[in-house]
Amino acid sequence: MDDKVLNEIQNLGDDDLLVLYHKIMEHLDYLRSCLIDTSVDVEGGEITNE
Amino acid sequence: MSSLDSCTILKSMEIDHNHIDSFVMETEEGTKRTKEKFYHEAAENRNSYVNKQQDLFDQYLGSVRNEITRRYSKLMPVDKTSEYEGELEEVGKLLFFIKLNSDISDTFKTDLDFIISSIKEETSLEELNSCIQRFLDAFKEMGLSLTLDDFKYTMFTEKYMSSFLENSDSNHMHDVFDKIFFMCPDIKLQLKMNLMFITQKYAKELAEYVSTRKLKLFQENGITENDLVSRYTSLRFDIGNKIAMDEYYNTQLFLSGKKKIADFLENAPARVKNYDMFAITGIYASLDEEEKSSYNSAMMGLYVTLNELKKYYHYEFMIKDLVEKYKGKDSAKTSYLNKKKEIEKEEKNRQGIYKEYLKANGIGFLAKKSDDKINQSMLKMNEQVRKLDSLYQELQDLEISYQLSSISESASIYDLFIASLKSFSYLEKSFSSDDFSEKTLEENINDLFRFLYNPNNAFLREINIFADYNVTDILADKYKLLKLNVTSDMISAETIDSTMESVSFINLIQNIERSNTSIHRIDVICKMHEIIGEAPDDSVI
Numbered sequence: 001m002d003d004k005v006l007n008e009i010q011n012l013g014d015d016d017l018l019v020l021y022h023k024i025m026e027h028l029d030y031l032r033s034c035l036i037d038t039s040v041d042v043e044g045g046e047i048t049n050e
Numbered sequence: 051m052s053s054l055d056s057c058t059i060l061k062s063m064e065i066d067h068n069h070i071d072s073f074v075m076e077t078e079e080g081t082k083r084t085k086e087k088f089y090h091e092a093a094e095n096r097n098s099y100v101n102k103q104q105d106l107f108d109q110y111l112g113s114v115r116n117e118i119t120r121r122y123s124k125l126m127p128v129d130k131t132s133e134y135e136g137e138l139e140e141v142g143k144l145l146f147f148i149k150l151n152s153d154i155s156d157t158f159k160t161d162l163d164f165i166i167s168s169i170k171e172e173t174s175l176e177e178l179n180s181c182i183q184r185f186l187d188a189f190k191e192m193g194l195s196l197t198l199d200d201f202k203y204t205m206f207t208e209k210y211m212s213s214f215l216e217n218s219d220s221n222h223m224h225d226v227f228d229k230i231f232f233m234c235p236d237i238k239l240q241l242k243m244n245l246m247f248i249t250q251k252y253a254k255e256l257a258e259y260v261s262t263r264k265l266k267l268f269q270e271n272g273i274t275e276n277d278l279v280s281r282y283t284s285l286r287f288d289i290g291n292k293i294a295m296d297e298y299y300n301t302q303l304f305l306s307g308k309k310k311i312a313d314f315l316e317n318a319p320a321r322v323k324n325y326d327m328f329a330i331t332g333i334y335a336s337l338d339e340e341e342k343s344s345y346n347s348a349m350m351g352l353y354v355t356l357n358e359l360k361k362y363y364h365y366e367f368m369i370k371d372l373v374e375k376y377k378g379k380d381s382a383k384t385s386y387l388n389k390k391k392e393i394e395k396e397e398k399n400r401q402g403i404y405k406e407y408l409k410a411n412g413i414g415f416l417a418k419k420s421d422d423k424i425n426q427s428m429l430k431m432n433e434q435v436r437k438l439d440s441l442y443q444e445l446q447d448l449e450i451s452y453q454l455s456s457i458s459e460s461a462s463i464y465d466l467f468i469a470s471l472k473s474f475s476y477l478e479k480s481f482s483s484d485d486f487s488e489k490t491l492e493e494n495i496n497d498l499f500r501f502l503y504n505p506n507n508a509f510l511r512e513i514n515i516f517a518d519y520n521v522t523d524i525l526a527d528k529y530k531l532l533k534l535n536v537t538s539d540m541i542s543a544e545t546i547d548s549t550m551e552s553v554s555f556i557n558l559i560q561n562i563e564r565s566n567t568s569i570h571r572i573d574v575i576c577k578m579h580e581i582i583g584e585a586p587d588d589s590v591i
Contacts, residue, residue: 005193009110009113015574017121021111021118023059027066032104042511
């Protein structure tokens with residue numbers, strides 16, 4: 001992580017810092033929801049080695 | 051201070067949303083197999099991007115968390131408990147000096163009254179022996195070593211104490227007690243009365259000891275009788291204020307969950323409801339700045355007054371009783387003095403019975419041993435002590451009225467309470483009800499002293515005992531004049547607790563805002579606390 005981001009975090013006000021924390025948590029939830037299970041094929045069957 | 055809107059992390063989030071949303075996941079071209087393959091590859095590409103971003107945002111989260119932990123440590127007020135301990139100890143010491151300087155009896159000042167009063171019918175043998183030992187130790191501290199001669203109140207106390215002074219071992223004393231008990235079932239009472247008698251016998255020495263001790267302690271602590279109470283009240287007021295406004299304690303109230311910070315924020319329904327309750331218009335927000343300022347100042351006074359009033363209700367039964375007794379003080383004074391004379395006479399008779407007993411044992415000039423006379427004198431002694439016990443109880447009942455005889459008709463409620471301190475037996479009886487059973491007699495009396503010498507007491511000293519008006523009405527009227535919505539119904543003995551809850555709510559806000567913290571700062575600390583859990587962990591900083 002670059003110094004610029006760290007610097008920005010350190011310069012945020014307390015309220016903004018808390019908002020940022022919750023936004024990151026929300027974003028992580030969003031990212032997790034974007035993961036696609038690639039072990040399942042489009043029609044729902046297991047993809048085999050064939 | 052940088053702005054959240056221009057923060058790189060927020061921008062990265064936006065980029066993520068755009069990038070993820072714009073991923074092409076499907077193709078119209080090719081066979082079913084080709085389409086599946088396309089989707090599979092697109093999903094893997096997108097997952098790879100998402101995984102990379104997850105790692106990045108996990109790092110961001112860690113950094114933000116570390117910054118929150120660092121700030122929590124910085125924002126969290128310092129615990130000043132050890133700083134206050136010294137001052138609280140000093141307050142306790144000054145209260146002890148006030149007792150030493152007051153008109154209470156010397157036996158009260160030296161704790162001998164507490165020792166004697168703790169001997170009751172239900173007292174166990176171990177407790178009884180411990181009381182006797184404490185009594186002996188207290189006298190030793192005064193430079194008086196009690197001997198068997200002091201315990202010849204009856205032939206039974208002499209027998210018991212002769213063994214006790216030789217060997218106070220519990221098993222040994224159990225045997226001694228059993229043997230005496232058959233001849234004298236009142237042995238506990240007789241020992242108790244013996245101790246009382248000793249305090250009368252050495253009253254002069256006791257007075258000298260108390261006076262010398264007081265002088266020494268006052269000199270050592272640079273205290274004079276004139277400035278004692280003012281020093282106590284001023285120090286107690288200061289430390290009370292410091293503790294009420296202490297940032298650490300007030301923050302802990304919220305961190306521990308005893309209070310909910312959400313209720314205390316500006317415009318929170320609970321806060322609005324409590325503020326509106328005392329606003330004369332019914333809506334605090336409708337008051338202008340000047341009115342709000344008067345409201346807040348009057349509310350601070352109301353908090354102090356209601357605390358005083360609540361304690362007053364606690365002790366009101368005593369005031370009612372003391373006023374009744376005051377009315378009969380003149381006749382009680384004569385009765386008290388006559389009772390004293392009667393007791394003196396009966397104590398002499400008791401001594402006579404003891405001499406008869408010695409004679410029947412063949413002790414003394416021309417004395418001849420006689421078992422019959424021994425038994426007779428023992429029976430007579432048991433009866434005589436019971437008679438004396440009744441007389442002493444009657445004397446104690448009259449004592450408070452006798453003490454009230456020095457009070458003038460212009461006395462305040464406070465003066466009446468102070469007079470009640472002169473009678474230990476009256477206090478003992480007053481605090482024997484269930485309302486006071488959670489604390490020991492010593493603690494209850496200490497509470498009464500603390501109440502009487504509370505620096506915030508006002509109406510106690512101002513209201514005359516015979517005034518034909520109601521304290522609750524006077525106080526409600528006073529705060530109405532100060533433009534607060536306070537009615538007698540709101541502060542009666544039955545309702546004061548719920549009203550106090552609202553007043554305390556506002557008082558806590560006022561104390562926080564007067565201190566070096568604020569409701570907003572506590573809110574931030576609470577939110578940070580929720581994130582980082584318990585105490586900040588230095589290792590992550």
